[in-house]
Amino acid sequence: MNSMKIICAYPVNLDAVFNVGEELSNITRESGAYLPEIFGSMDDLIAALVFCMQEGIGSELLIDSPGLAGQIEAKFSWRHFLGGNAGIMANVLAKMGAQVILNAPALSHRMAGMIDPRVLLPVSGIPMPPLQAAGEREMVHFVFQFKAGDFIIARGMKITAPKDNRLIATYDPVNTRLESGADFDEFCQNTISEFHGALLSGFHLAPSANYREIFSQKIGQIKSWKEKNPDIFIHAEMGSFQKPEIMNYLLPRLPVDSLGMNEDELAATVGQLNGWRDCMQAARGLQARLGLPRVAIHTRDYILSVTKIGLIDPEDELRALRRGADYAAALAATGSAWGPPPAGVRPEGQEAIDQFCQDSATPFDRGAFKESEGTVLSLMSSLQTEKPKFTVGLGDTATAAAFYEEISAIRH
Structure with missing residues (x-):
């Protein structure tokens, strides 16, 4: 049997990772502990980090300006890794033996060097290795990673994380639009009958101001793939949406075969969960409803x-x-x-x-x-x-x- 051909879309970015427990112990700001709708200030970021650590939850929120993104980048020391759901998934699939076509409209040479060379990106109708397809643009997502037992001192109180998790702060005008390049769109449309599967993600990055317009474009693309190749198996992976209503708007409209998310994302759409039975019952209800x-x-x-x-x-x-x-x-x-x-x-x-x-x-x-x-x-x-x-x-x-x-x- 020939190796499987799989599409991976939409987000690829650079993850800048900061280990909270190792490098941050004392927060002098008097911020409260809350999750803002969007990061508008450094106080919002610190408040969200305190909230996520004390609750042991993860979250991903947008930064409202490039200026604040620059402040965040300058304030902390970072280690860099390939990020973005599609990029991470593409690397795994390629190493497992799949032929992967990746969407990456903002791919720097630094990022391309982190992608498995067997992953291909369409350029003028020809699938190219990452380094040959790379340009200058790169989108950076800031990841504050903490482990169970890590603590910070905030407002004179010791905040200890009960679980491993992370807070992600994102300023990304490319992936928040679920942007796909013309070369990728045309290549997939012309060759979709050859593909066995597609792994789609990044929908959670769409901002609340214009998510309906963004989703409409991508839903149209997915429908066109399904019309040309009814046998393609498509999985959509969710994420931490700005508002639960954005995911609830998306779910019944996605023309996919499989849906995935974590327990926090499931709770955001169905309500509080207590234990595996609640989780399974909620998943059953979601599968039946959709x-x-x-x-x-x-x-x-x-x-x-x-x-x-x-x-x-x-x-x-x-x-x-x-x-x-x-x-x-x-x-x-x-x-x-x-x-x-x-x-x-x-x-x-x-x-x-x-x-x-x-x-x-x-x-x-x-x-x-x-x-x-x-x-x-x-x-x-x-x-x-x-x-x-x-x-x-x-x-x-x-x-x-x-x-x-x-x-x-x-x-x-």
Whole structure:
């Protein structure tokens, strides 16, 4: 069988990463702890960081001006990595053996050097390696990464993070528009019948002022792909939207086969969740309401999915979820998805599997599955990472690895 051809779009950027616990201990500002709708000042940034750390949650918010972005860049010391959902996923897929076509309208030579040379970008109708397709533009996203136990002193109080997570601050006029280059658009339209899958992301970056216009353009593009190639399997990965209503507007309009998000993003659209049963029930409700063949939720403790019976064998779905969970754990533990994954299973994930099996689920590998009302419910435990080196891109890595395995199984 020929290798799979997969489209990755839309955002690719440079992640500037700052380790909060190692480099920031005392905040002298008297900011409160809150999540603003948009970063309008340095006080907003500090308040959001304090809020995310004390709650153990992640968030991604837009910066309102290039001037503030410059202040943030100058104030902290950064390490740089390839970022953007599409860029991270493309690297994973290429290393797994897929032929990947990537959308990257703002790709500097520095960024291109971080992309697997097997990933291709269309230039005048010809797929080119990243370094040959690179230009001058690059979009930088600022990532404040913290681990469980990290603390800061703010307003005279010690704020300790209960969980690993990150806050992302973004000024990005390219990816917030889900921009795609004319070369990419034309190449995909002309060759879409050759592709087996597409991994789409970045919708959460659309600003509240004009998200409907942006979504309309991309929905039209996706529909045109589906019309020319009904067999292409398309997964859309969500993110931290400015407002829940933006995601709620998007979801029923997306012409895709599969939808993914983390537990915070799921809670933003359905309300508070308490435990894996709430999470699975909410995913079932979302899948039924949207009529999608598949919905998946990735968390620290487990990955779960709801699939229509007949889409994929339950054992193959669990193998795919395990591959995703293991690659993400290896990335967290070693800094590389291809490093050795940790040996232990997260206790919370194992407890969820045990309870699921008590609910008459069938155990398989490190997870379990159960048929219910025309769907298959699948649950796979995550691995325990004691001292994570990385918290950025874990969900994208898990999603890409699972997607590759699922497309392989569906093709067979």
